[in-house]
Amino acid sequence: MISTRQLRYFVEIAECGSFSAAAERLFVAQSALSRQIKELESQLQTPLFERTARLPRLTAAGEAFFPKARNLLNELHKASEQATQVGQGQLGTLRLSHSSTVPMSGRLLSGISEYLQRCPGASMDIAKLSSEAQLADLAEGRLDVGLLRLPVLRQREGVQIVPLFNEPLLLAVPPKHPLALDPPPRGVDLSRLREEAFISIPHPQRGGLSYLSAELCMRQGFFPKAARVMSRKTTQLQLIQAGFGIALLPESMQDIAPPSIRFLPLADGDCQSTVALACRQDPTPLVAQFVEHFCNAL
Numbered sequence: 001m002i003s004t005r006q007l008r009y010f011v012e013i014a015e016c017g018s019f020s021a022a023a024e025r026l027f028v029a030q031s032a033l034s035r036q037i038k039e040l041e042s043q044l045q046t047p048l049f050e051r052t053a054r055l056p057r058l059t060a061a062g063e064a065f066f067p068k069a070r071n072l073l074n075e076l077h078k079a080s081e082q083a084t085q086v087g088q089g090q091l092g093t094l095r096l097s098h099s100s101t102v103p104m105s106g107r108l109l110s111g112i113s114e115y116l117q118r119c120p121g122a123s124m125d126i127a128k129l130s131s132e133a134q135l136a137d138l139a140e141g142r143l144d145v146g147l148l149r150l151p152v153l154r155q156r157e158g159v160q161i162v163p164l165f166n167e168p169l170l171l172a173v174p175p176k177h178p179l180a181l182d183p184p185p186r187g188v189d190l191s192r193l194r195e196e197a198f199i200s201i202p203h204p205q206r207g208g209l210s211y212l213s214a215e216l217c218m219r220q221g222f223f224p225k226a227a228r229v230m231s232r233k234t235t236q237l238q239l240i241q242a243g244f245g246i247a248l249l250p251e252s253m254q255d256i257a258p259p260s261i262r263f264l265p266l267a268d269g270d271c272q273s274t275v276a277l278a279c280r281q282d283p284t285p286l287v288a289q290f291v292e293h294f295c296n297a298l
Contacts, residue, residue, distance in 0.1 A: 004076060006040040007069045009033055010048060014066045017055050091121035092286040097129040097137070098147040100233040101209045102275055105255035107165070108147065111297040115290055122286065130232075131208050135159055138278055144287045146278035149250070153207040162277045162291070164298055167251045169213070169271040170263040174243040180262035187267035191220045197227035197245035199236050208232075209273060213248040216271055237261065250275075 012022040013033070023030040041047050048062035058066060096112075098104060104112075104126065116122060129137065132154070134146030139156040152161065171188050173180050179188060200210045201224050210232055217224050227245030230236075234256065236247055241258045250273045254263050277295070279287055 002040060002043055004073070006036050007073055009036045010040060010062075011066065011070050011073060013037065013049070013056065014058060014062065019056060092284075093123045093125055094286055094290055095125050095127075095142070095144045096147070097127045097134050097143055097145075099131050099134070099149060099208065100128060101149055101250060101253065102147045103234075103252055103256045106252050107298055108252075108275075111294045114297045115293045118293060119289065122290070134278060138280055141280075144279065144284070145290060148276055148278060149208045149212070150274040150276050151207040151211060153211070158281050159278055160281045162279075162295065164275045164277055164295065166272040166274050168269075169216075169248045169266060169273050170251055170254070171246060171266060172237075172240050172249045172253070172257070173246045173262050173264065174240055175260040175262060176243070177246070177262065179264060183262075183264050184267070187265040189267045190216060190271070191222075193217065193224075193246065194220070194222045196225065198224035199227045199230050199239045199245035199247050200232050201226050201230065203232070209248075209250070212273060216248065216268075 009022065009026065009028075012026055013019055016022040016025065019030055019033055023033045026033065037048065044061070044065070046061040047059050048065060049056040050059055098108075102108070112124065116124070129143075129146070131146070131148035131152055134143060134148055135152065135154070135156040137143035138146055138159045147164075148161075150161075150163065155161070171179070171193070179192075198213070200213070202211045202214045214224050227239070229239055229244045231239055236249075237253070237257050239245065240247060241261050248266075248271070249257075249263070251263075257263070277291065279291055283291065
């Protein structure tokens with residue numbers, strides 16, 4: 001079987017035009033070089049060089065063999081580099097998903113941009129999924145990284161959740177809401193929202209932002225009153241704008257909200273929401289490198 005060494009030696013001689021020059025560039029003895037070429041010619045059952053008193057010259061068979069041998073070596077080099085990059089997490093497509101209340105803006109978008117600049121061989125496929133769907137897809141290998149809001153009600157085996165940062169919750173109200181027209185100077189007290197209609201209330205089997213909002217309201221002695229039209233997705237911004245109700249939303253939602261929606265601070269400084277990253281406990285090198293860079297960037 002033809003070896004890569006024989007191919008490399010043959011290509012080097014053909015490019016140098018001399019056995020001695022090729023031996024010098026390859027740091028091998030000329031006798032060893034000649035022996036490998038003789039073995040190669042024996043396997044091909046045809047001479048590749050005309051041995052003359054002057055410099056060796058490619059035969060017709062050698063002329064035909066040379067470009068293909070050079071291409072094989074180039075492809076082998078590319079394949080080796082690619083395997084190394086994949087093994088070191090420098091190459092590949094990373095599948096990332098985020099929940100609707102974790103907008104791709106601000107520090108998250110900056111962290112992704114910085115990662116892609118550091119790893120030019122990596123690319124990303126970004127989708128939007130609920131926290132529960134993200135955890136299921138991570139557990140079953142259909143997703144690499146998830147960005148969600150705590151709390152999650154059900155943990156998945158083999159999936160780890162890493163808190164990234166906290167951000168304050170704000171009260172989002174329609175533009176003509178009384179609180180928008182006359183906002184309290186020290187922030188809105190949650191107890192004032194007892195009779196307000198919330199466009200998002202908890203689902204029995206889901207955690208996330210609506211679960212946290214309900215928990216904060218219950219600390220004030222009431223459960224959020226459901227609006228006649230509700231949503232747990234980004235649609236809730238349009239519902240608030242249209243006057244169907246209010247919601248407690250993280251500060252970053254201002255980045256994607258219609259400009260007419262008013263975001264008011266809350267009087268209780270403890271109203272915070274946590275953004276977390278989820279991935280498998282046995283991540284691939286690509287995922288592990290992203291998580292390290294991304295967390296450090298934040």
